[in-house]
Amino acid sequence: MAVPGAPDMSFPAFPFEPYPIQLQFMRAVYSGIQKGGVTIVESPTGTGKTLSLICSALQWLIDQHEDLASPADGAVNVTGSAGEEPDWMSNFETRKEEERRKRKEARRRTLKQRLAQSSSLKKNHGKSSVMTFGVGKESREGNPSLKAREWLPSKAVPGIVDDDDFIVDDYFSDQEAAAKEGKRKLDLADSSSSSGDDMEENSDDEEPLKVYFCSRTHSQLSQFVRELQRTMFSSSLRSVTLGSRKNLCINPAVAALGSSARINDKCLELQKKHKSGSGQSKIQTVPQKGHKKVTTKGGCPMMNKQKLQKRYVSEAVEAGALDIEDLLSLGSKLGTCPYYGSRRMVPISDLVVLPYQSVLHAGTREALGISLKNCVVVIDEAHNLVDTVSDVHSCKVTADQMKQVHSQLTEYLDKFRRRLAASNRRYIEMLLVLVGSFLRLLSVTKPENEVSSGPRMMTINDFLFSLNIDNLNLFKIGRYMKESNIVHKVSSYGETVVNQVITETTTSNRSSMAGFHVLAEFVMALTNADADGRVLLTPKTLKSQVPDSPEDGALKFIMLNAAKHFAEVLDQARAVVLAGGTLQPIQELKQRLLPHLAEDRFHVFSCGHIVPPESILPLAIAKGPGNRLFNFTYNTRSSPPMIEELGRLMNNVCTIVPEGIVLFFPSFEYESLVFNSWQSAGTLSAIEVKKTVFREPRDAGAVEEVLQQYRDCIAESKEGTKKTGALLMCVVGGKMSEGINFSDGMGRCVVMVGLPYPSPTDPELVERMKYIDLLVAADHNGACGGRQSKEYYENLCMKAVNQSIGRAIRHIKDYAAILLVDARYASDTSGPTSKLPGWILQRLVKVTGSFGEVHRQLHQFFRYNRQLQSAE
Structure with missing residues (x-):
């Protein structure tokens, strides 16, 4: 559904000719931002959603800079009517407004020059010229400064030798604080005169209109920056990526403390010593073997030279779009703090890239100096936004x-x-x-x-x-x-x-x-x-x-x-864009997060997939090769016959499907049960003749290593040999079910075992369902009967399914089969199947008869696509 009134315009920063649905998507985002309020945009994974968000939101920002720099027709006289103010005050306001206009005009000219340079470079070299510090895996491996953390000691034990350091500062109650307020204001006025450089950087007049881009994980933010680097905005607009102290600290005495809480507190204490000028206390660390003892005296040594902080900001701005690793590398190179250096860039940046929590939590926004007033907030991967807001405040x-x-x-x-x-x-x-x-x-x-x-x-x-x-x-x-x-x-x-x-x-x-x-x-x-x-x-x-x-x-x-906490974001921001592969059901999202939003401030756009129909084969499989009905409910899924039938299915699938297969289970416990059962029954040995089997580790730190092994195994496999690839056993809701791209050979087939409903006895879930029914009852005079909470329960399951199966198709020339293994998927369309993404549901084949039909469909699908790929 397109947003009415979308401008008929192109997006010159898009690095190649956009597909029609990408153009529609960008126009919908631009139009939604222009109108204000909340815009919800759905675009399946693999359709270039991130790049489309960048080019539409930042094009709007560029256009706004030009509009703000030009005097508006019929502008109101800010000095008021004659006789209301003294001449000297009117003249002062006039000069101030003229200076502001000149600054905006200068910024507009600068932006035009940068865009022109970027466009020229793009024509000459095929992409924008961006200075970076080790962008990409290859450059990071060859950049010694990115290995700055390898010399940090793994343990550090602070020991403060003077009891005076333990005395808590005087704290005043509300009444006492009121009495001190006058003195505090005078102190602030005095301190402001001694920090002219900072005031100049943080001046409201100097701070440009901003776009805040948020996503869930560090890897997703890095992916966003990589996409940004493909556009001319990387060099024409100022951007900064914000990370935690734990990710950006380069002080060995602090970074080695381990936990985020300890690092935050130690950092804040050292900043207080800088401000007070105290150099009396010492913080000593007990070094690990092979490391020198580090002593921090009178504050953090990475903040001792303000000139280096200014140089950091200057070089980061000059370099263009940088991700967390690049900012860390630059700080290590200059010997100054990347965390505070990146924070200093916020006031002067046009684009701020940051994690969900930094925007959704008021205390964090305040601590980072983030003001959303009249700015644009883009939240990607917003499918679980309601629960994320709740979790942030739990x-x-x-x-x-x-x-x-x-x-x-x-x-x-x-x-x-x-x-x-x-x-x-x-x-x-x-x-x-x-x-x-x-x-x-x-x-x-x-x-x-x-x-x-x-x-x-x-x-x-x-x-x-x-x-x-x-x-x-x-x-x-x-x-x-x-x-x-x-x-x-x-x-x-x-x-x-x-x-x-x-x-x-x-x-x-x-x-x-x-x-x-x-x-x-x-x-x-x-x-x-x-x-x-x-x-x-x-x-x-x-x-x-x-x-x-x-x-x-x-x-x-x-x-x-x-909704109570998200309302703070809505009240401050000019516009909010919620983006995702699938955000359905939209009505539930609006009811729980935006209950009081007027209809004229609520815009929705949804598009299909860019891949042709013949590149996707979704099958709902009701029966296995032994003609046993697949019923993976909690009470029946652990039965030996059901696990055995699933093993027969996967043995057959591994024979037909080339390259990589990703198999999703409802939980780690069930995955372990199936793996051990297959191992005992010899099913695993039969599968391993055709595919090397990998398992998702519970330890998040080991995920990348397993993925690399899986990737290498597929790359080394050759058609015509006994072993044609690999099988990866994953868990819905795990690290591999979201944010991981199983493109091309890594995901020729995705198998979903059962429906991953959360435990119905979980006390938190039970309470949330009660709360949802209360909301609906309040809107419908008590008539709801628990239907809305049951809908919410089913939505939780299908959102997890959609995220997992969406890992496979990543670009227009990709192809993959999607197997939904449970009789419930093959039932009528009013059940959970109806909540599948439209681009899958339109092509879904329900196989309720013998397994021979599944075998035939898979064989024809892969033969056709391999022939098509060979012809190209």
């Missing part, structure tokens, strides 16, 4: 973390009670009472001869009532934990006490700072409205009941009202 704190926080707070208060300000003592005592009440609630267990009550879902009000803490103000306590430096001071003291007894930091001690942070998030979460969330209480588990229980109880806040 948090979990374990009993072990709370015990550690309580212990360290107690020791800290005993040690420094007389040296702490009265307000700090009072807040620490309140914290101890609060954490103690949490722990008491979790410690309630039943005798060994009775079954434990298990997890409990509670409303926020019921949870708070059960704590008996009416005298505590959670707003103030949460703000104290966030705004004071209590977390770092207490954790540092705790580490020092432990290090006096042992020489190496323990695992639990390493997580102490993380425990403080999640505790603070949990406390602030409890200040939400009662209807917006729930508290899941997992009580202490008796070891005799659950011997392998990893936790001694936990509290989790579950955010249900995603």
Whole structure:
């Protein structure tokens, strides 16, 4: 469905002649941004969605720069009517407006020059000229500066030798803060006069209109930057990619701390020392064998020279579009911090590339200095956006973390009670009472001869009532934990006490700072409205009941009202674009995320696939070679006959399909069960005669290695030999089901075993389904009957299916078969099959008879496409 009123225009930055659906897609995005509100665009994986988003959104940005630089017809006189203001004020405003107009005009000329240069280079060389620091795998391998982290020690134990360093800074309550406000403003005014360079860079007048591009993973952001580098926008517009301190820190004494929480806190502490000019404290690290001892004195050495930070910004801007690895390489080369260097680029950038959480969470936006006001936000891979917003604002704190926080707070208060300000003592005592009440609630267990009550879902009000803490103000306590430096001071003291007894930091001690942070998030979460969330209480588990229980109880806040937090993005941004391969059902997305959005601010565009019909063969298979009905429901899928029938199917498929086959299972547990059963029955040996078998590892760090082995095995296989490729056993929802491209030979066939429904007894899922029914009931005067929650449950399953099977077809000349193995796929179209993407559903063949039909269809499909490929 095309968006009405889309401009009839071309997109010159597109690096080749766009297909008709790509042109329609770009026009829909451009039109949606121009109108404002929310634009939802669907384009199947492999249709050039990323490149289309870049060329449409950034073309709109270029056009806006030109419009803003030109005086509007009939412009309003900003100085007002005669006599309302003194002449000197009117003249000042006039000069200010004229200067602003000149700056915009200068920027417009600069953009035109850059675009002209890029266009010329593109004509002469076939692509835009972009200076990069090791872009691509090959250049990174040949660039020594990208190996900057190899010399970092793997462990570092901070030890602060002066007790003064442990004293928490004075903290003022609301009343005290009000009294200090006048002085604070004067201090800010004084400090602003000494930071002219920064003020010039961050001036509102200088900051251009921006596009924020977000995606889920680091690899997806890197892919976006690679696509951006193919366009002239890479050199004509200023862009920056934002990453975490953990990804960008090059200070060995900090990067070696390991966890994100510890790195963040240490970095912030070092920045405070820079600002205060303190050089008294020392932070020493115990080096790993083969490394020199590193001492950081008076702040971070990577931030000591502001000239290097300015040089970093200058070189990064000159280089064009850079991804995280490139920014890290540049920082290592110059010896200055890439994290703060990239943050300094935000105000002057036209395009900011960043992860979901950095935009969806208000606290993170504030910390990064991100303002969405009147800007454009593009969110790619938005199929799970509702749940992502909810997850970003949910948090979990374990009993072990709370015990550690309580212990360290107690020791800290005993040690420094007389040296702490009265307000700090009072807040620490309140914290101890609060954490103690949490722990008491979790410690309630039943005798060994009775079954434990298990997890409990509670409303926020019921949870708070059960704590008996009416005298505590959670707003103030949460703000104290966030705004004071209590977390770092207490954790540092705790580490020092432990290090006096042992020489190496323990695992639990390493997580102490993380425990403080999640505790603070949990406390602030409890200040939400009662209807917006729930508290899941997992009580202490008796070891005799659950011997392998990893936790001694936990509290989790579950955010249900995603629309409340997404509304903050909608209210600030000029336009929001939600993009994905399939975002259906659109109505559910609108109801849960955009319930109050006016219809005239809601635009939808959906397109088909670019590949011809003969390049895709989707088959819904009801029966196996032994004529047994495939029924992979939870109660029947583990039966030996069902697993055996699946083995017969895969043995036949491996005989027919060339190159690579990707086999998806509903869970790691079921994948292991099938693998072990096939191994015992000899089925695996029969398959391995034709295909080398690989399995998705549970360890995310090993995924790339397995993929490379799978890729190499397919590349080495030759037609006419016994072994014609490889079989990769994967899991729906795992690392290989999203963001991995199984193009060409890596995915000639994708097999989906069953329907991966989530567990219906999961307490979080149950509560979300109840919440959805309440929303619908409120809109329909109580008449819903649970239909909407059942629809949501089915949608969760089919979204996972669609993401997995969409891994195969990646470009117009690709071809692949898609096998949906379960009788439910072959049933009537009103079931889960109806939620398949349109481009698959239109070509779906339902095979309800004998397996011979499947064999015939596959044989003809691959023979035709191999002949077609050979002819080309």
